[in-house]
Amino acid sequence: MVDSQYIxxxxxxxxxxxxxxxxxxxxxxxxxxxxxxSRASWYGGLVVLLQTSPESPAIYVLLQKLFRAQPLSELQETATSVGITSEEYQVTLRIPA
Known part of the structure; x- marks a missing residue:
């Protein structure tokens, strides 16, 4: 059972x-x-990810570059243009409807 104070x-x-x-x-x-x-906070976050798994920091940096390069609304347009439905997009990114 999950403690509700953490949700x-x-x-x-x-x-x-x-x-x-x-x-x-x-x-x-x-x-x-x-x-x-700010820089110490950034690198500290990567250290925490590295403790999770060796590939986590690289995945996080990749996602940061992806989301900084293209606004979320444009990313959704691109996803729908390649055949991903709006429902699939929201489930994948866990965007509340």
Whole structure:
């Protein structure tokens, strides 16, 4: 049995924060610090994936490049143009209907 405190509902809200103005108010040293914290977080995430399986980091990087190269809406258009139905696309990516 799964403990319900670890399950998030699919309809949970997401708050988009606009941090651009706050970032530009930082000093040069603070911006550099933020950059290095970001890089450490990225590589730390890859280390966690490597502990899962040796191929996980490469798969994650591949997916990152894929989703950054093409917006999700265009990816869906491409998928439907090659014969994948909308239902198959949503099931594959686990997109709530």
């Amino acid at each position: 998030l509902p699919n309809d949970i809200g997401i708050s988009v924060l606009d941090c651009q103005n706050a970032f530009w108010l930082l000093s040069k040293e603070e911006k550099l610090y933020a950059h290095y914290i």
